Structure formats: structure tokens, C-alpha cells
Amino acid sequence: MTKYEKRIYEIVNQSSSHMTVEQIYHILKADFPSVVLATVYNNLNKLYRNRLINKISMEGMPDRYDRIVKHDHIVCQNCGKLTDIQFEDLTETLKKQFGADFLSYDLKVFYVCPDCRKKLGADKNIHGYTNSMY
Amino acid sequence: MTKYEKRIYEIVNQSSSHMTVEQIYHILKADFPSVVLATVYNNLNKLYRNRLINKISMEGMPDRYDRIVKHDHIVCQNCGKLTDIQFEDLTETLKKQFGADFLSYDLKVFYVCPDCRKKLGADKNIHGYTNSMY
């Protein structure tokens, strides 16, 4: 592991996770002012290839990186904010239904975060929401 | 609804779903040879804003569009192929744990598709797979 790979791995494994490449780049630059964006991409890709970190994809937004420890996410439908949450493990339930083994799963729950609820007005019905959407 | 919006909505709601903007554009061009890519983006965004279609995001790949009827996806970790699947509805389970109402959820299960399993050799251990990953 090179110094860059090591530090990038550390950065991703901090609590304020879900960082974009750009954000990771800025933090890394504090320690190594001469580092270049391509290096961050290279190392993140390598770490991801080796499954040492995780990649989260959200429509429209740049990819984000996350620590590998199993957890789920809630996502604000309005502002896109991503927050960690720990739902009960679904592996067994899904394996039974899938009929075979699988590698992993990714669960995102969409809601409207408190901030957005306030801004949008408590009475307003967001996006024609119905319970059975999706 | 304009003719473009209507046709794009139809296209997305066909079974061979999960199309990229580019693919939708090509199909649409068969009917309306003069249509332009920006129009496809405009209409897909509008349909998505009004929650008439769904957007799927996968790291690296361009966004894909999907019909709104609730279903889940299995994704090949190796080639990225996306297939529909219908797991049992988790709304109630999750709502209980979340402690509140939410809008929807998105569940992706990662596995290695039969084609890739063949190509990679049945014995090979994919990506240092462990059962509790993610």
C-alpha cells in the first residue's frame, strides 16, 4: 500500500462518509499538497477493485465512496442527503427467495428529511407520494 | 402530454426496460427521425420529476430508466447486467424499523450471472467474496 492508497483508505473509513472523489481529494491535499486528482481516482478504483471500499451510485450525482462494513442508507428524495442506517440483515430472507447464494445487497430507503419537510411545508404532499410507489 | 413525452413513456414501460438515454433516443428516432437528444433528456427528466418513470443509477454507467411498478433488481457484479426480480414486499418490515413512513425503497442484490460464472470458471472465487460483505 502506497502512502496515498493508505491515506485514502483511512479517509473513506471515517464517519463523515459518503464522500465524492472531489471531497476526498481536498482532504488528501491537506496532507499532500502536490497530489493530483487522477491519483485519487486511481487509488479509489484500486481500493474498490480489491473490495476494500464501497461505491455508492445515485442518479445525477457523482459516485460516492463508503466503508465496507455492512449497513443500509436512507436518502432524502428532495435534497439527496444520504444517511447511514442499520436495518435488520436481509441476507437469509433474500437468499431463500432468490434460491441461491449471492454476493451482497444494497438497500436504499427514500424519505423526506426533517430539513426538507420544514422547508416544503408540513402540509404539502411531496411528489404525489403514494405508499406503493416504486 | 406531447407526442414525444407520450412515446418515451411508452418505450420505458416496455419489458426490455432499463434503457439508457441513448437507447431510448435510438428507438424514438425510428418513429421521429428528426428528434434530438436534448428532447429525450428533457422529457425523461420531466417524466421522472412527475414520478411517472424511475431512474436507476449504477456506478460508472449512465443512468437507466425503468417503469414505476414496484420490483427489485439483481445485478451481476461482473458484467453489470441488470435483471428484474420480485422479492417479497419489505415496506412493512422497514417501516416498523424506520419508525416512520417513507416514500419508497430500492433493493439491489449482487450476484454473478450464469454467463459470467461460466466464463470465469466455476471454481474461481470471485473478488474475495464473503457472505457478509457490504
Added chain:
DNA sequence: AATAATTTTAGAATGATTCTAATGATTGGT
């Protein structure tokens, strides 16, 4: 130390998506 292998760098290139400004079509009011 010499050579090979790997990483980093800088910047160009690519791909996806949005933006802008002009033009064209549709709709509502009189």
C-alpha cells in the same frame, strides 16, 4: 547499483448531462 514493476503526474480525451438562446407549436382569452 541496475533493472524491472508500479505509481504518480499533467493534460488531453471521452462520455453523460445540462444549459442557453432561438425557434416553433399549443392554448386561452377576447
Added chain:
DNA sequence: ACCAATCATTAGAATCATTCTAAAATTATT
């Protein structure tokens, strides 16, 4: 039917995220 207002479409430039390329620097191997 006419005009204004609104909305959709077009073309192309602009932007943003990401990858690629080739050279330079660093690290590991013999």
C-alpha cells in the same frame, strides 16, 4: 380568428465526472 402567453423543441456550446496516455518519479527485486 387573432394575439399574447406559455410550453416544447432544437442546435450547439458548456460543464462535469471520469478515463486514458505517455512521460517522469518512486519503489521493489536481483
